[in-house]
Amino acid sequence: DADVTQTPRNRITKTGKRIMLECSQTKGHDRMYWYRQDPGLGLRLIYYSFDVKDINKGEISDGYSVSRQAQAKFSLSLESAIPNQTALYFCATSEPGQGSDTQYFGPGTRLTVL
């Protein structure tokens, strides 16, 4: 079984709808991240969480919110989806370690907002 799973894998929705993307991990890592990937822009950090009680905004948090329900679960919500939020979304986890932190990615969720 995959260590980092994301649901759904694909989603098509309409402008104005509320959408939740879910991420679960079995790696036992405290740190979890949400990124979006757009062609030519690479990966951009939306939110990250270093433990259950810690939530931090990333580079592009506007229009998104997150919830860290447990160590293993980190959800991303779009309160009112808009077309420019059409992208590939990745969840990732990591363990802290000075100079050696490595991120482990889920398979991604392809979101299309019409």
Added chain:
Amino acid sequence: GDSVTQMEGPVTLSEEAFLTINCTYTATGYPSLFWYVQYPGEGLQLLLKATKADDKGSNKGFEATYRKETTSFHLEKGSVQVSDSAVYFCALSEWNTGNQFYFGTGTSLTVIP
């Protein structure tokens, strides 16, 4: 702030050709450097990493050396295969910034038989 710049693609090579994908970085301290690979329809996978200057990361025939003097971490492979076709991302992580990751924009590689 921290950032990563990598060569733009797409790159198209014939099988068994030599590959170089350039990556340079800007960091305030002493980052760890990474190459991730994304195969079609999949998430990113760690390809290799180096945690200090002059370290060489290697995996699956790919290599990259952490060059502090030129702030570079170029990815190389002596003989590419069709199965190496993917998007390659250079990234850095720095203790000073809470181990946040900064990714380059990705370089798409296509290897033709």
